[in-house]
Amino acid sequence: MTLRAWTYRQLEPEAWLERGLSPVNRLLTAAILVATLAAVLETEPLIAMPWALTFQRIEHVLGALFCVEYFARLWSAAERQRGSPWRSRARFVASPAALIDLVVLAATLARAQGLALLPLRLVRLLRVLRLAKLGRTSAAMRRIASAVHSRREELAVTAGFALALLVVGATALHLLEGVVQPKSFGSIPRALWWAVVTLTTIGYGDVYPVTVGGKCAASVIAFAGIGLIAMPTGILAAAFSEAHRHDRVS
Amino acid sequence: MTLRAWTYRQLEPEAWLERGLSPVNRLLTAAILVATLAAVLETEPLIAMPWALTFQRIEHVLGALFCVEYFARLWSAAERQRGSPWRSRARFVASPAALIDLVVLAATLARAQGLALLPLRLVRLLRVLRLAKLGRTSAAMRRIASAVHSRREELAVTAGFALALLVVGATALHLLEGVVQPKSFGSIPRALWWAVVTLTTIGYGDVYPVTVGGKCAASVIAFAGIGLIAMPTGILAAAFSEAHRHDRVS
Amino acid sequence: MTLRAWTYRQLEPEAWLERGLSPVNRLLTAAILVATLAAVLETEPLIAMPWALTFQRIEHVLGALFCVEYFARLWSAAERQRGSPWRSRARFVASPAALIDLVVLAATLARAQGLALLPLRLVRLLRVLRLAKLGRTSAAMRRIASAVHSRREELAVTAGFALALLVVGATALHLLEGVVQPKSFGSIPRALWWAVVTLTTIGYGDVYPVTVGGKCAASVIAFAGIGLIAMPTGILAAAFSEAHRHDRVS
C-alpha cells in the first residue's frame, strides 16, 4: 500500500475497513474536543487571563494539526476514484464538509491576528457528529434516527398541537392579564414568552399570572402542557420499542 | 366538469379525490396562518405601529380572499347532493363551520371600522385543524386520537387522581402555611395555585412553603407529582405502541 | 322486592346488579363532590362572606341527606346476610367505612355549633374513591393498580435510588455551599429542601447554588434527576403495555 493510500484510509472514515474509527481519526476527534473546550473556556476572562499563554500554545498546535490534516486530505483525495487525481481533489475542495473545514481553518489562522469568531470555532463539533455516525455508536444512532423517522408524522402533529397551545395560552393570558401586567402580557408576542416558560415547565418566575382569572387559565394550560410532554415521550417509547425489535430480527 | 363542480372539488376537502389537499385549500391554509400571525403580531405596539400600513394591506387582501371563498363555497354547495341547489346552499349556511366562518368574516369586516375582536380572529385556526385532519398528517392524527381514545378511562382515572392530589396538597399546605403566609395559603382556593404550580413542576417561585412542616408536606406532594407525570406518559406510550401495531396489521 | 331490599340494592354498590352505579349512589357521589367543593370554597373569606347564607343552606341540605343515608344504610344492612338483622346492623356500625362516615357526620353536625374540622370534611373523598372502584372506571383502575403492583419492586428500587440521590445531593451542596449560604445549606436537612426542589425539577428559586463548585455539583445532580423521572415513567410504560395485553387476552 502506498503512503497516499494509507493516508486516505486513515483520514476517510468510510474507507477504514475495520470496526470503529482509525487511529488518526481518533486523534482528530480528541483534538476537536480539546479545541472546542479551549474555545468555550477562553470566553471566561477569569480562566483566559491567567492561562493566556497556555491557550495560545494549544491553539497554535491544534491550528497546525488541522492545517496538516486539510492538506493531507487534499493530497489523498486522489485515491477516491479512478481518473484524474486533480479532478478528485477539486471535488474534495468543493464538498460542503471541506468548505466548512476551510472556513474554520481560515478563521483559526485569522484569529491569531485578533479576530474572535466564536461560532465558527464550535462548527467543528459537526465533524465529531459525522465521525460518531461511523464509530462505535453508529448502530445506536441509526436506531434513534429510524425511531424518530418512523414517527415523524405523529411528532409533527404533536408539535402542531404544542404550537396551537402556545398561541391559545398566550392569547388567553394576554386578554386576562394584559391590563394588569402590560410589560409581560401587553401583547401576544410578549405573552408567548410566558407560554413557552410554562408549557416546558421551566417556570423561571420572571412572569406569572397574578389575577384569579389568569391563574385559572394558566392552570388549565399548565395541565395541558403535561400532555405536551407525555405525548412525544409516549410516541418515542413506542417507536424505540419497535426499532429495537426490528433491528434484532433483521 | 363544470366550473361549479371544479370549484366544489377544490374547496371541499372531502370531495378532493387525490391524496392531500387541493391547491386552493393549500393556499387557504397559508392565508389562515398568515392572518393568524398578523393578528398575533398586531397586538404588539412596537411591531404594529411602524408597520401599520402593511398590516392594513394584509388584512384587506386576506379579508377579500376569505369573502370570495365564502361566496364560492355558497355557490358550489349546490354540488353537494341531488335536488334543489338552494336547499343545499341553505344547509351550507346553517352548518356550524359556515356559521363560524361568517361570524369571523363579519368581525374582520367590522374591524375595518374600529372593532378589535382578537379571539374571533384566532378561531380560524380551527379551520386549519379541520384541514389537517384530511391532509397528509391524517393517518398520524387518527393514530393519536385512537391511542388516546383507547385509554380514555385510564387517563380519566389519572386525571381524577391528579385532581384529588391537588385538593389534598392544597389543604395540607393551607393548614401548615396558612397562618404564616395568609396571602398565598390563607384559603384552599389560594393554596390550589401553589398546588398547580408544584404538581406540574413549573415552580415559578411566587409561592413556596417556608415552614419546616410545609416543606416536608410539599416534598411528599412533589414526589407524588412525578407519578402524576409518569402515569399518563406510561399509559400513552403503551397505547401508541399498540395503535401503531394495529394500524400496520389492518 | 321489599322496600328494604330495594334500599339495600340502591345503597350497596356491590349489591347493584346492573353495570355502573345505582341512581341513589350517583346522587350521593354528586352530593359528596358538592360538599367537598363547598368545604374548599368556604375557606376563602372573599367567597365565604358574601355567600354565607348559601353555604349554610347547602350544608343543611347535604347534612340532612347524609344523615338520612346513614340511617337508611343502617336499616337496610339487615339484608346483607341471613340470620339476625341486628347482628348485621351491628357489623355495619363497626365497619371502618361506616365509622368514618359517622365521625364525618358528627363533625358536620357539630360544625353547625361552631367547630371547623376541615380535614374531616375532605375525608368524604375516600367514599368517591370507593364508589369509583365499582363504577364505570373500575376496569381502568384495576389495570392501573395491577400495572403498578406488577412492578412494585422496580418502583421501590427507583424510590431507593431517588432517596440516595437526595441525600448525596444535599450532602454535596451542604459541603460546597454551607459556608456561603448558611441559611439554606447550613445543614443537610436544610439542603434536602434544595435537593427535593431540584430533583423534581420544580425549581422555585428560593434556594440555588451560587459558587462555581456548587453549580457544578448541582448540574450533575440535576441531570441525574432526569433519570429519576425517566426511570419510573419507563417502568410504568412497560407495565401498562403488558397490563393491557393481559386484560384483553383474559
Next chain:
Amino acid sequence: MTLRAWTYRQLEPEAWLERGLSPVNRLLTAAILVATLAAVLETEPLIAMPWALTFQRIEHVLGALFCVEYFARLWSAAERQRGSPWRSRARFVASPAALIDLVVLAATLARAQGLALLPLRLVRLLRVLRLAKLGRTSAAMRRIASAVHSRREELAVTAGFALALLVVGATALHLLEGVVQPKSFGSIPRALWWAVVTLTTIGYGDVYPVTVGGKCAASVIAFAGIGLIAMPTGILAAAFSEAHRHDRVS
C-alpha cells in the same frame, strides 16, 4: 455447625442459603440507616444541640456494633475457603469493601475525639446498596441494570446530544445576552449554568434571558430540551418492556 460457620453465614450475604437477608444482616442494615440518619440530622444545630447526648449515645452504641461486626467478619472469614484461615483473613482485610469499612470505622472512632468527617459517614450507604443487591429486590435491580445496559449506546448518544445542546445553547445565549447581562452570560462557562437549569426544566429564576433575541433562542432550546427528557424516557420504557419479557421467559 460451629459458631464460626454460623457467624460466617449470618454475616456473609452470599453464604446465606435462604431467601432474602439473614437476621444479623437485617439488623446491620437497620443500624446503617440509623447511623446515616443520625449523621444527617446532626449537621443541623437546631436538632443536634438539644439532643446532643442522645446523638452521642447512638454513636457509641452503633460504633461498638460496627466494631464487633468488623472483628466477627475478620474471624469468620476463615470459613471462606479451604487452606490457611489466616490467608483468608488477610484477603478479607485487603478486600476493597473491608478497607472502606475499616476507614469508616476509624473515622467514627476518631470523631469521638473531635473530627467531623461527614462524607465518610455516608459511605456506609454503599453497604446498604450491596446488601440490597442480594435481598428481596435483587431481581428488580438486575432487571433495571440489564435494561439500562442493553441500551447503554442509545443512552450514550442521547447524553452526547444533551452535551452538544448544552454547549450550543450556552454559546447562543452568551452571544445574544452577554453584553446585557455580563454577570450571567458574560462567558460560555457562565451561560452553561443557565443552559443546565433550562434544559433540565428546573428554572430557578436566578438567570433568564431578557432581550427579544435571547428569549427566542431560549424558546427553541427549551423545546429541544423536552426532547432531551423524552428520548431517554422512551429508550428506557422500551428497554424495560423487553427486560421484563425476557425475565419471564427465561
